[in-house]
Amino acid sequence: MPKFAWPRSIRSKIMLSTAAVTTVTTLLTISVCFSLFQTFLKRNQLQSAEYSLQVLSGNISSHMENILGFSQWCCTSMELGRYLEAFQNTEQMPSISSENSSLRITALSAYERLKEEYQNNSSHEYLTQVIISPVNRRNYLQISDTSSASTPQTIDHFCQTDIFQTLLEASPYPWPIIDNPLVSASASQVIPVIRPVHSPYGSRVVGWCYISISERIFLDLLEVFPLEEDARLYIHLGEHTYCRQNGHLVEIAPEYQILADISGQAFNEESHVSQVLLDNGRKRIMITCPLGPEGWFVSQVLSEKSYQAQFQAYLLLTVGIAGVLCLIGLTLYALLNRIINRPVQKILEKITAVSQGDFSREPAIEWENEWGLIGQGINQMSENVVTLMNKKVEDEKQKKDLEYQILQSQINPHFLYNTLNSIKWMATIQNATGIAEMTTALARLMKNVSKGTSALIPLREELDLVKDYSLIQQYRYGGNITIDYQIDDPLLLQCLIHRFTLQPIIENAMFHGIEPKGCAGKILIRAEFGSDGQPSHSWRISIRDNGVGMTDEMIDKVLKGDSQSSANFFRHVGISNVNKRIQYDFGENYGISIESSIGEYTLMSITLPCRFLPASDGRAVSIAAHTIANHSAD
Numbered sequence: 001m002p003k004f005a006w007p008r009s010i011r012s013k014i015m016l017s018t019a020a021v022t023t024v025t026t027l028l029t030i031s032v033c034f035s036l037f038q039t040f041l042k043r044n045q046l047q048s049a050e051y052s053l054q055v056l057s058g059n060i061s062s063h064m065e066n067i068l069g070f071s072q073w074c075c076t077s078m079e080l081g082r083y084l085e086a087f088q089n090t091e092q093m094p095s096i097s098s099e100n101s102s103l104r105i106t107a108l109s110a111y112e113r114l115k116e117e118y119q120n121n122s123s124h125e126y127l128t129q130v131i132i133s134p135v136n137r138r139n140y141l142q143i144s145d146t147s148s149a150s151t152p153q154t155i156d157h158f159c160q161t162d163i164f165q166t167l168l169e170a171s172p173y174p175w176p177i178i179d180n181p182l183v184s185a186s187a188s189q190v191i192p193v194i195r196p197v198h199s200p201y202g203s204r205v206v207g208w209c210y211i212s213i214s215e216r217i218f219l220d221l222l223e224v225f226p227l228e229e230d231a232r233l234y235i236h237l238g239e240h241t242y243c244r245q246n247g248h249l250v251e252i253a254p255e256y257q258i259l260a261d262i263s264g265q266a267f268n269e270e271s272h273v274s275q276v277l278l279d280n281g282r283k284r285i286m287i288t289c290p291l292g293p294e295g296w297f298v299s300q301v302l303s304e305k306s307y308q309a310q311f312q313a314y315l316l317l318t319v320g321i322a323g324v325l326c327l328i329g330l331t332l333y334a335l336l337n338r339i340i341n342r343p344v345q346k347i348l349e350k351i352t353a354v355s356q357g358d359f360s361r362e363p364a365i366e367w368e369n370e371w372g373l374i375g376q377g378i379n380q381m382s383e384n385v386v387t388l389m390n391k392k393v394e395d396e397k398q399k400k401d402l403e404y405q406i407l408q409s410q411i412n413p414h415f416l417y418n419t420l421n422s423i424k425w426m427a428t429i430q431n432a433t434g435i436a437e438m439t440t441a442l443a444r445l446m447k448n449v450s451k452g453t454s455a456l457i458p459l460r461e462e463l464d465l466v467k468d469y470s471l472i473q474q475y476r477y478g479g480n481i482t483i484d485y486q487i488d489d490p491l492l493l494q495c496l497i498h499r500f501t502l503q504p505i506i507e508n509a510m511f512h513g514i515e516p517k518g519c520a521g522k523i524l525i526r527a528e529f530g531s532d533g534q535p536s537h538s539w540r541i542s543i544r545d546n547g548v549g550m551t552d553e554m555i556d557k558v559l560k561g562d563s564q565s566s567a568n569f570f571r572h573v574g575i576s577n578v579n580k581r582i583q584y585d586f587g588e589n590y591g592i593s594i595e596s597s598i599g600e601y602t603l604m605s606i607t608l609p610c611r612f613l614p615a616s617d618g619r620a621v622s623i624a625a626h627t628i629a630n631h632s633a634d
Contacts, residue, residue, distance in 0.1 A: 018329055018332055018333040018336065019329070019333075021329070022325060022326060022329025022330075022332070023329075025325055025329075026322050026326060029321060029322065029325060030318055030322050033317075034315075034318055037315075037317075037318065042265075042285075043265075045302055045303075046265060046266075046273065046285065046287065046302070047267055049287050049300055049302055050266065050267055050268060050271050050287050052226055052300075053287055054268065054271075054289055056221055056225055056289075056298060057289045057290060057291050057298055059221050060217060060218065060221060060292055060296075061291055062123075062292075063123040063217050064217070064291070064293055064296075066122055066123040067121070067123050067127065067193075068193075068293065070117065070118070070121045070123075070127070070211070071193055071209065071211050073117055074114070074117075074130070074132060074195075074197070074211070075195050075196070075197050077117075078200050079110045079114075080110050080113070080114065080132055080141075080197065081197065081199060081200035082200060083106050083109075083110035083132070083141070084132070084133075084135075084197055084199075084206040084207035085199055085200065085201070085206050086103060086106050087103070087107075087134045087136070087138065087139045088134045088135050088136065088207065107141070110132070111141050114130070114132060114143060118130060118143050126214045126216060127214075128144060128145055128188070128190055128212045128213070129142070129143070129144040129145075129182060129183075129190075129210070129211070130143040130144065130209075131155070131182075131210040131211075132197070132207065132209055133155065133207055133210070134206060135205065135206065135207055135208075137152070137155055137156055138152070154182050155182060161181070163176075163178070163181070163192075164194060167192060167193075167194040168194045168195070168196060168208060169196075172238070172294065173238070173293075173295075174238045174239065174240070175191060175237040175240070175293070175295065175296070176191070176192070176237075176238075176240060177215060177237065177242060177251065178190065178192065180212060182210075182212070188214060189215045189249060190213060190214055190215065191212070191213040191215070191217075191237070192213075193209075193210070193211040193213065194208060194209070195208065196209075197209055218235055218249060219244065219247065219248075219249070222244050227300075228303030228305060229303070230304055230305050231300060231302060231303040232255070232300070232301040233298070233300050233301075234298070234299040234300075234301075235249065235291075235297075235298055236288075236295075236296065236299065237295065237296055238295045238296075241254055255279045256276040256279070256284075256286065257276060257277045258275075258276050258286075259274070259275045259276060260274065260275040261273075261274055262274065262275055266287070270289065270290055271289050272287070272289075273285065273286070273287055273288075274286050274288070276301065282304065284301050284304060285301070285302045286299055286300065286301045286302070287299065287300050287302070343365070343367065343371035343375075344371075346365050347365055347371070347374060347375060347378065350362050350365050350375070350378055350379075351378065354378070354381075354382050358382075360382065361379045361382065361383060362375070362378075362379060363379075365378065365379070366379065455585075456497065456499070456611070457496065457497065457499050458493060458495065458496060458497075458613060459492060459493050459495050459496075459497050459527060460493040460494070462499070462500075462501060462502055463493075463502070463525075465500070465502075466483075466502045466503060466525070469503050469506065469507075470483050470506060480514075480521065481510060481514055481520070481521045481522070481523065482520075482521075482522050482523070483506070483523045483524075483525065484523070484524050484525070485525050485526075486524065486525070486526040487527050488527060488528040488529070489527075489528070489529060492528070492529070492539060493527075494612050495527075495539055495610060495612065496611040496612060497541070497608060498578065498582065498585075500578075501578050501582075501606065502543065504574050504575050504577070505543045505575060505578070505592075505604050505606075506523065508558070508575060508604075509521075509523050509543060509547060509602065509604075510545075512547070512548075512550075513545045513547025513548060513602050514546070516547070516548050517547050521545060521547060522545070522546050523543065525542075525543055526541070526542050526544075527539065527540070527541045528540055528541075530607070530610075537610045538590070538609050538610060539608055539609075540606065540607050541605075541606050541608070542603060542604065542605040542606070543603070543604045544601055544602070544604075545601065546601050547601070548598070548599060549597050549599055549601060549602055550594065550596040550598075550602050551596075555594045558575050558576065559575065559579060559594065560576060561575075561576030561577065575592065575604075578592065578606075579592040582606070586609050589607075590608055590609060591607065592604060593607070
């Protein structure tokens with residue numbers, strides 16, 4: 001199988017890169033838009049349907065709550081209970097007549113109270129008939145519209161049916177929808193509510209309450225419910241399922257099969273969302289919401305036509321976006337070809353000419369953009385080739401001159417050292433021991449300055465330099481300044497320190513600390529391994545003098561380099577210079593810190609990492625590592 005070969009020409013690369021970027025961007029945009037639009041449409045349709053069902057459920061629940069509250073009142077009212085208690089015995093109690101005023105008053109009082117409660121109920125328009133009857137079914141109270149008035153014969157016949165006894169004793173209530181059983185040739189259906197009424201003086205049943213709820217409680221709301229042509233709406237009352245057909249509620253068998261529960265997509269915790277398979281073999285989404293009484297639900301199968309219509313609109317929008325992206329890609333290709341490919345071709349031609357020896361200037365490649373800057377650079381390069389070659393020859397000559405100067409600068413200190421050594425022997429011969437010692441110290445000091453190029457030396461060599469320098473200064477001050485050395489561990493003498501680190505600090509202690517005090521002074525140099533508060537595997541060397549001390553402002557100036565040493569020989573190696581060299585090489589955790597008290601002392605501490613010169617047998621390194629580990633453990 002042949003391998004893919006990346007094109008070499010810029011034109012081909014631009015075409016391929018632009019096509020790849022445009023294709024990937026288009027596919028990614030289409031995928032994201034398609035996914036987002038599809039999710040948005042589903043959620044929007046689901047949310048809209050769920051909201052409509054909740055409005056329908058809220059209205060029906062409100063009416064049923066009022067009706068069931070009225071039914072509960074009929075079964076527990078004291079006035080109705082006393083009425084039923086008075087008329088429950090057919091054999092001992094005659095019918096109401098003008099001669100029995102007490103019974104008449106009881107019946108009228110109960111009826112007026114029932115009528116008042118009925119009229120005060122905000123949902124009484126859906127109550128087609130209310131009957132309160134004693135067990136003997138005589139002398140019952142009835143409230144109904146004109147078309148629903150019942151006769152005693154009709155009531156007696158209904159009470160003898162199986163459905164009456166079933167509903168009277170049912171628990172839970174089945175909530176059937178039937179033709180009105182108390183009205184002949186009824187054109188409407190009702191939901192009968194039949195409940196026993198107990199005596200107010202005990203648990204004995206003294207009568208029953210019959211309330212018929214018109215199916216209009218559903219139909220009036222379903223007429224204004226927004227339902228698409230291919231959508232379906234079901235009312236579930238207990239174990240019965242109804243749908244609206246020809247202006248009535250008709251009981252049907254379920255026309256769907258639940259495939260999966262996807263209630264996680266619902267917006268309300270009480271809603272239930274399922275994927276169902278309809279009788280026509282189509283998969284749809286169904287939302288179910290509670291209606292009010294326990295066992296009442298309303299379900300809607302969402303419309304597919306509405307979803308497809310909106311989906312097609314979004315699909316056209318997605319295709320339009322893809323077309324715009326492709327057009328942008330073509331425009332980008334043409335633009336990049338004009339901006340990049342053509343200038344590159346011109347510049348390549350010029351470079352080819354230069355490689356063949358043509359160093360003339362080409363104004364055609366000096367455009368007013370970045371490519372023009374490159375063209376100007378190529379032209380400038382072409383004109384300066386000869387100049388650069390001459391400059392290279394001149395640089396070689398200067399390099400030789402510098403090497404000669406460096407050699408000369410190395411000869412001067414050696415010549416001075418040899419001269420001082422001669423003076424020392426002359427002073428020794430003449431028995432001038434002071435001059436000999438001072439000359440010897442100066443010679444060793446000059447030798448340290450001239451020898452070696454390493455920036456880091458062992459502490460032992462740095463202390464030797466300090467001893468030579470202090471010896472010269474002690475002759476100057478007549479021995480009034482003493483320097484003591486305290487090395488806590490011999491291994492510290494092998495620790496590396498920058499060359500000329502201690503001399504500027506000793507010089508500062510002598511000239512600016514002890515000399516202004518006008519009396520004998522003492523300087524203590526102490527080396528120790530790092531302690532708490534310092535970086536691990538570090539060591540510290542401190543220089544303490546009993547001079548005049550320093551203010552905080554003076555300390556700040558010394559560390560910043562505002563105050564220079566007065567010694568001309570070491571004027572370029574001040575305290576600030578030492579501090580910067582340490583931090584440049586080892587980091588800001590290391591360096592010089594100054595502590596001082598006016599008239600008492602000045603303490604300069606130098607914190608350095610533990611580093612050693614490599615030993616050929618490896619013993620120095622291993623001893624150093626072991627010692628550092630012991631100090632860290634302590």
